[in-house]
Structure formats: structure tokens, C-alpha cells
Amino acid sequence: MSARPTFLLDGVEVPFDPGQSVMQAALAAGRHIPHLCYHPEFKPHGSCKVCTARVDGRMMTSCTVPAEMATEVESDTEELNDLRRTLVQMLFAEGNHFCPSCEQSGNCLLQALGYDLGVMTAGFRHLFPDRPVDASHPEILLDFNRCILCELCVRASREVDGKDVFALAGRGIEKHLVVNAESGRLGDTNAAAADKAMSVCPVGVILRKREGFHVPIGERRFDRSPVSDQASDFAPRKPEATRG
Amino acid sequence: MVGAKTLTPTAEKIRRLMHYGQILQSHALHFFHLSSPDLLFGFDSEVAKRNIVGVAAAYPDIAKQGVLIRKYGQEVIRHTAGKRIHGTGSIPGGVNKNLTAGERDELLKDIYHVIAWSRGAVHLVRQLFEQHLEAWREFATFEARTLSLVRPDGAMDLYDGGLRARNADGSTIFDHADCDRYWDLISEEVKAWSYMKFPYLKALGHEDGWYRVGPLTRVTRCDFIPTPLADKERREFMAFDEGRIARSTLGFHWARMIEMLHSAEVIKDLLHDPDITGSELMAGGKREARGVGVIEAPRGTLIHHYRVDENDQVARANLIVSTTHNNHAMNIAIREVARKYLDGRKLTEGLLNHIEVAVRAFDPCLSCATHALGQMPLSVELVDAEGNQVDRLVKD
Ligand code: SF4
Ligand code: FES
Numbered sequence: 001m002s003a004r005p006t007f008l009l010d011g012v013e014v015p016f017d018p019g020q021s022v023m024q025a026a027l028a029a030g031r032h033i034p035h036l037c038y039h040p041e042f043k044p045h046g047s048c049k050v051c052t053a054r055v056d057g058r059m060m061t062s063c064t065v066p067a068e069m070a071t072e073v074e075s076d077t078e079e080l081n082d083l084r085r086t087l088v089q090m091l092f093a094e095g096n097h098f099c100p101s102c103e104q105s106g107n108c109l110l111q112a113l114g115y116d117l118g119v120m121t122a123g124f125r126h127l128f129p130d131r132p133v134d135a136s137h138p139e140i141l142l143d144f145n146r147c148i149l150c151e152l153c154v155r156a157s158r159e160v161d162g163k164d165v166f167a168l169a170g171r172g173i174e175k176h177l178v179v180n181a182e183s184g185r186l187g188d189t190n191a192a193a194a195d196k197a198m199s200v201c202p203v204g205v206i207l208r209k210r211e212g213f214h215v216p217i218g219e220r221r222f223d224r225s226p227v228s229d230q231a232s233d234f235a236p237r238k239p240e241a242t243r244g
Numbered sequence: 245m246v247g248a249k250t251l252t253p254t255a256e257k258i259r260r261l262m263h264y265g266q267i268l269q270s271h272a273l274h275f276f277h278l279s280s281p282d283l284l285f286g287f288d289s290e291v292a293k294r295n296i297v298g299v300a301a302a303y304p305d306i307a308k309q310g311v312l313i314r315k316y317g318q319e320v321i322r323h324t325a326g327k328r329i330h331g332t333g334s335i336p337g338g339v340n341k342n343l344t345a346g347e348r349d350e351l352l353k354d355i356y357h358v359i360a361w362s363r364g365a366v367h368l369v370r371q372l373f374e375q376h377l378e379a380w381r382e383f384a385t386f387e388a389r390t391l392s393l394v395r396p397d398g399a400m401d402l403y404d405g406g407l408r409a410r411n412a413d414g415s416t417i418f419d420h421a422d423c424d425r426y427w428d429l430i431s432e433e434v435k436a437w438s439y440m441k442f443p444y445l446k447a448l449g450h451e452d453g454w455y456r457v458g459p460l461t462r463v464t465r466c467d468f469i470p471t472p473l474a475d476k477e478r479r480e481f482m483a484f485d486e487g488r489i490a491r492s493t494l495g496f497h498w499a500r501m502i503e504m505l506h507s508a509e510v511i512k513d514l515l516h517d518p519d520i521t522g523s524e525l526m527a528g529g530k531r532e533a534r535g536v537g538v539i540e541a542p543r544g545t546l547i548h549h550y551r552v553d554e555n556d557q558v559a560r561a562n563l564i565v566s567t568t569h570n571n572h573a574m575n576i577a578i579r580e581v582a583r584k585y586l587d588g589r590k591l592t593e594g595l596l597n598h599i600e601v602a603v604r605a606f607d608p609c610l611s612c613a614t615h616a617l618g619q620m621p622l623s624v625e626l627v628d629a630e631g632n633q634v635d636r637l638v639k640d
Contacts, residue, residue: 100330135555187555209556216333216341217326 007070010077016067023051023063024236026075032231033075034084034113036091036202037150038063040237042159045151050084050113081117088114089123094173096128096145097203103212104204106220110148111203112227134179136187140198141207147177148203157197165191177205245552246336247529254522255338260403261514262324262333263539264507267402268358269317270542271459271504275365276310278608279497283372287601288594306368309361313504316351316358320511323347338526348515355512359473362505366477369498373489381485384493384577384602387412389445389455390465391430391569393540396420398467400506402540409445409455410465417445423538426547432564440571443564454572457544458606463499464490471513474506493577496605541566543607570606577602591626591637599624 004015009026016025021044026033036048044063053062054074062075074080091097091110099105131144149168154177157165165186169178181188191198198206217223221230251259281294284303292298300307318328323343325331333339343351373380389412393405406420407429421429432441433450444453464482469475481498482490489495514520537548544566551560581602585595600622626635 133557135557210336213332213335214340217331 005068007067008072010073010075014067014073018068020067020236021063022053022055022065022067022070022073025067026062026073027231028235030231032228032234033062034081034117034228035063035234036109036113036148037152038234039152039155039200039202040234042152042155042200045155048087048148048150050087052083053080084113085117085119086123088117088119089121091148092119093122093124093126094129095147096126096131102146102204103207104146104201106215106217106223108204108222109202109227110146112222115222116226116228131176134184134186135209136185137189137191138187139193139209140186140191141209142179142186143205143207144177146204149175149177150202152200152202153177153197153206156200157191157195160196163190163195163197165189165195165197245532245535245550247532248337248527249529251338251527252522252524253519254342254524255527257514257517257519258324258339258342258525259334261343261511261520262321262331263403264510264514265317265320265324267317267542268362268504268507268511269314269321271500271507272310272314272317274542274608275369275497275500275504276307276314279604280306280310282601282604283369283497287597309364313358313361313365313508316354317507320351323351335526337528340525342522342525343515343520345521348521351511352515355508355515359505359508359512362501362508363473363477366498366501366505369501370480370484373484373494373498377485380494381488381492384580384598384605385491386493386573386576386580387491388573388576389417389448389453390461391445391455391457391545392462392465393423393538393545394420394466395470399470400462400466400468400503401470402462402503402507404539407538407545408465417447423547424536426536426538426549426564430547430564432568438571441564441568442572443569444572455569456573457566457569458496459499459503459542459544460490460493460496461544462540463502469502469506471506471509473509474502477502477505493580493602493605543567544569567607574603574606577606586626589626589634591624591635593637593639596622596624596637596639 004017006013006015007022007025008014009022009031012031014025014029014031020028023033023035023038023044027040033051033053035051037045038051046061046064049061051062052059054077055062055065055070056072062073088110092114097110099108099111102108105111129145133144134142151168154166154168157163164180167178167180168175170176178184179186179189193208198208276299277296280299281296284299285294296307321331322328324339324341325333326341333341389409391407391409393401394408395401395405407423407426408419408421409417409429411417418429429446430443431446431450432443434441442450442454444450445455446453463469463478469478481495481502484490489498534551535549539546546566547562547564549562550558553559578599581595581598585592585598622639624637625633628634
């Protein structure tokens with residue numbers, strides 16, 4: 001058995017396969033690096049910056065940096081976690097995230113990361129944007145208030161479903177998710193509940209109607225264990241594989 | 245609206261358990277934390293002492309029992325809803341969890357203490373009334389029509405039933421009325437000087453149709469309480485002082501403790517019911533665009549009414565909450581206090597305290613903060629018939 005190449009993650013050796021990113025190798029080895037826009041079935045996007053680590057002294061997004069380029073990676077440091085906390089706080093302040101009444105509560109990656117990083121306060125003044133929900137589709141509800149612009153739905157719709165139902169429009173603080181229909185309403189697209197795009201949202205934007213709160217508190221994904229203990233669930237896999 | 249007209253037995257009993265847990269914890273909070281300082285120390289007593297910390301120092305056992313009863317109610321909620329606040333147990337068509345045998349046994353362990361402490365609380369209020377009968381009998385007291393839910397056999401039911409409205413003399417205005425068409429019976433008046441609406445019984449019009457809801461109404465207007473210890477206390481309450489306390493505003497506290505005892509007994513019965521651990525959680529039905537739900541919340545009748553559009557988005561909602569039902573009644577209570585404690589020229593600290601005590605008999609929502617360890621401002625203005633301000637007193 002030939003030894004796989006390795007890099008050091010917070011002082012511990014992590015083996016990798018050629019072509020893997022630092023994130024992919026770390027997760028496959030059961031080591032968690034906080035992330036939001038990374039998804040085990042999709043090409044990296046590098047937009048949320050939550051996975052930023054010090055790779056041989058330089059700040060880089062671990063979801064995009066190839067493992068081959070890394071010798072020593074620092075991730076779980078107070079400095080980096082503090083920056084991550086700030087990013088998460090900004091996301092909470094930018095949208096309208098009311099966790100107690102959100103159907104995704106307990107299964108939401110943003111919320112789980114907030115708990116994991118010890119986000120106790122908003123930290124910033126809430127922007128309270130006005131983003132009406134779109135309930136026009138018979139099976140799916142879109143609650144734009146919670147969008148963190150990770151583009152996973154955009155990527156899934158384009159790459160897996162071949163439909164291009166979603167896109168991001170606008171720039172800077174005006175950036176927002178749009179639906180590819182003249183009316184702008186999901187009910188006027190060919191989106192279907194079985195589409196990959198309908199099951200990738202890490203937060204509570206894309207929801208199946210009539211299923212809310214069916215899983216009791218205590219049995220939801222991140223009730224069972226904190227996100228940092230679920231690294232292997234995020235290990236790279238093919239898009240056909242569904243999340244556990 | 246899912247349209248599940250009848251829930252599965254497990255779902256209905258889990259929801260009942262959750263609701264009686266809520267009544268238990270809310271009544272304990274209302275009485276021990278928010279009102280007992282007035283009753284134990286006196287309405288004019290030192291403000292610094294008149295709070296739950298003062299009660300804990302002077303009456304440690306009472307304070308401890310209050311805290312533990314409340315905690316028990318919160319545990320019932322946690323086991324049925326997942327969390328003590330913002331739980332998710334009730335979902336359209338049923339519930340998302342039953343009680344596991346372990347959870348049931350954990351709750352059963354303490355329920356007999358809770359029943360005993362709740363009985364003790366009823367007896368404590370009775371003793372206080374015996375001591376202060378002269379002063380309390382008439383305090384902020386007035387005649388009122390009443391509205392409450394009752395079970396088809398006339399029993400107290402805080403979770404479901406038909407609407408019963410009675411005149412002050414006990415004669416019936418309507419009985420076992422269908423909640424689903426509450427608007428045939430109740431309307432709400434808007435007044436320019438208040439954000440709160442003024443509900444009234446349509447048959448009597450907005451001038452005369454106001455009524456009172458809540459524990460005092462429920463205990464005195466049901467035909468019986470369907471648990472033995474609470475019903476015994478109800479009969480004693482009704483007979484006490486020739487029935488005068490059962491019509492008095494401070495009688496709310498006594499009635500509230502009887503309901504707390506009843507809730508503890510209901511919880512015990514439900515915990516012994518095998519359906520509570522059953523696995524049939526959801527029922528279906530024919531989707532409807534409109535839904536009305538009416539329960540007896542801790543402070544009184546609570547009406548929720550929704551209409552949804554073709555996408556299931558809420559298009560219209562109307563809530564008549566307990567505090568709103570009691571709006572006019574609370575105003576009358578304050579007027580009674582003013583009649584007695586106001587000389588028409590000067591506002592006094594004593595008057596302010598008595599206003600708080602009157603409001604608190606109905607509803608801590610409007611006054612709990614005044615007993616908080618911090619302070620909550622209360623401003624009273626005395627205005628003459630021409631609208632000129634005669635006096636103003638602010639507590640901040
Ligand atoms: S809707 Fe969800 S998946 Fe799509 S961009 Fe927003 S957060 Fe990401
Ligand atoms: S997970 Fe790497 S930038 Fe978002």
C-alpha cells in the first residue's frame with residue numbers, strides 16, 4: 001500500500017488524493033473546517049469565505065485551495081474563528097433570520113455554525129430587508145428572507161437538473177436570488193419538488209410545503225450533534241448520492 | 245388549513261397535556277412570582293420588598309414551591325413540544341411526537357408533589373382571604389357578564405368546547421355555541437383613544453355587551469370541574485362568604501389556584517392514559533381556506549381565525565386574545581379603584597399601587613413589569629371634565 005501524500009492541519013497529518021482541496025481532504029479525514037457555500041457534491045464556489053484558513057501562512061479559502069499546495073494549514077485558531085463569527089453575524093444581520101419560527105431550524109447550516117462558533121449576539125444592526133415570500137409553486141415555498149447567496153441552488157439547477165431555475169442578480173448589498181420566469185415566480189417555472197435544486201439549500205429558503213416541523217426537536221440533524229462533529233457527512237461524494 | 249376535524253387520540257391528548265402544562269406554569273408564575281408579593285405583604289407595602297425575591301426571603305417554602313410548580317409545567321411543555329418556549333409539538337393535523345415511556349415516567353415521578361403543592365396554594369389563598377376579608381371583598385369589584393368555554397356536559401374544559409355567555413345574575417345569554425362562527429356572537433369595537441379593541445356580545449350591543457373572561461369566569465361559570473380535588477375547592481370557593489368572593493375581582497387569584505390544581509390533576513390523569521405513548525400522530529382531512537381555533541388560555545378565552553389564499557398564504561387573520569376580551573372589564577376595575585382611592589384632586593402613590601393590584605388580578609401582561617426587579621414606568625393623569633390636567637403621577 002503506497003503512502004498517500006499528506007499535509008498538516010492544526011498540527012495533525014491529513015492524507016489526500018490528488019485533485020482534492022484542503023476542505024475535501026480534511027472532511028474525508030473526519031476533520032471539520034467551518035463552511036457554508038461548500039457542498040460535498042458540487043464544485044467549490046469560494047464565496048462565503050467562512051472556510052478561510054492560513055495555508056502556509058497565507059489566508060486562503062480551504063474549499064478552493066488544492067491540497068497539493070498546502071504543507072501546514074491552520075484552521076481551528078481563535079483568530080480565524082473570530083473572523084468566522086463575524087462573517088456569520090453579518091449574514092444573520094443582513095437577512096431576516098427568525099430561527100424559532102423557521103422550518104429549517106435544527107437542520108440549518110447557518111444556525112448550526114452560529115452555535116458552533118458561539119455566536120451569542122447579532123453584533124451588527126439588523127438591516128431588516130423587505131423580501132416577500134414566493135408561495136406560488138404548489139409543492140415548494142421560497143422564503144428569500146434567509147438567503148445567504150451561496151448559489152448552491154443555482155449550481156444544482158444548472159449542473160444537475162439542467163433547468164436554470166435560479167440565478168443571483170444585482171451587486172453588492174443589492175445582490176439577491178431571482179427566479180428565472182417572466183413573472184419572477186417559482187410557480188411559473190418548470191421547477192419540480194424532486195429537483196436537486198430543491199434539496200441543497202443549507203438554510204431555510206427552499207422549503208417543501210406541508211412538511212414543516214414534522215421532525216420533533218431533539219431529532220433534527222444538528223440536535224443530534226454539533227456540525228463540527230459531522231465532518232464525514234460533508235465528505236466529497238457524487239451528486240447522485242443524497243445527504244444522510 | 246389541513247382540515248383534520250378530528251385528531252387521533254394520541255395527538256389530542258398530547259396537545260391537551262401541553263396546554264395544561266402551560267396553564268400550570270403560567271398560573272404559578274402569575275400567582276407566586278407576580279401577585280403573591282401584593283397579597284402576602286399588602287398593597288401598600290415597601291416596593292423594594294414587594295417582589296419574588298422578597299417572598300423568597302420572608303416565605304421561603306412558598307417561593308420554592310412556586311418555582312418548582314412552574315418548572316414542572318415547563319417540563320411538561322418541553323416533553324410535548326420539544327422546548328420550553330418556541331416548541332414545535334403541535335403541527336397541522338396532529339403532533340410531531342408522542343411521550344416516550346421514559347418521559348412519561350419522569351413526569352409521573354413529581355406529579356403528586358405538584359398536586360399537593362397546588363392544593364397548598366389554594367389553601368394559602370383561602371387563608372389570606374380569611375385574614376383580609378373586609379378589604380378584599382369589595383376591592384375593584386363590579387358586576388359583569390361572562391364568556392368561557394365549557395365541555396358539552398357543562399364541565400370546565402380549557403382545551404376545547406362550546407362558548408357560554410352569562411349575565412351577572414347567572415342567567416344564560418348563549419350556551420354551547422359553535423366557536424366556528426364566533427363572529428355571529430362577538431364583535432369588536434374600535435375606539436379612537438386606544439390601540440386595543442373592545443369586544444362585545446352582539447346581542448347586547450357595544451354599550452352593554454362587554455364581558456369578563458379568565459379563571460374567575462371559568463371556575464364560577466362551569467357546572468363542575470371534572471377532577472375531584474379541584475371541584476371540591478370550587479364548591480368551597482363558591483360558598484365562601486356567601487358567594488361574595490366568587491364575584492370579587494381578587495377572587496381571580498383564588499380561582500386561578502383552583503385551576504392550577506385542576507391542571508395538575510388533568511396532567512396526572514393524562515400521564516396514566518396509554519394513548520399518550522401511542523404512535524398514531526397525524527390525521528388528514530379536506531383542505532379548507534378558513535380555520536378558527538378557540539381555547540381557554542391562562543388568562544382567558546383566546547380566538548384565532550385565519551383565511552388562506554390558493555397558495556396557502558395567510559390572507560386575513562383575526563386574533564381576539566384574553567387581554568382584549570377583558571379590556572373593558574379591566575377599565576371598570578380601575579374605575580372602581582379610582583372611586584375609592586381618589587379624592588378628585590390629588591394622585592397618590594397608594595392609588596398607583598391599587599391600580600396595579602387590580603390589573604394584576606386579571607392579567608400580568610399589563611403589569612408584570614411593575615413587579616420586576618427593575619422598574620417599569622407607569623404614568624397616571626388626572627383630567628377634569630373639561631379635559632384639563634389636574635394632576636400627574638409618574639412611577640419610573
Ligand atoms: S436559496 Fe439557499 S441554496 Fe440558493 S443561494 Fe440562497 S441560501 Fe444558497
Ligand atoms: S465554504 Fe469555502 S468559501 Fe464558502
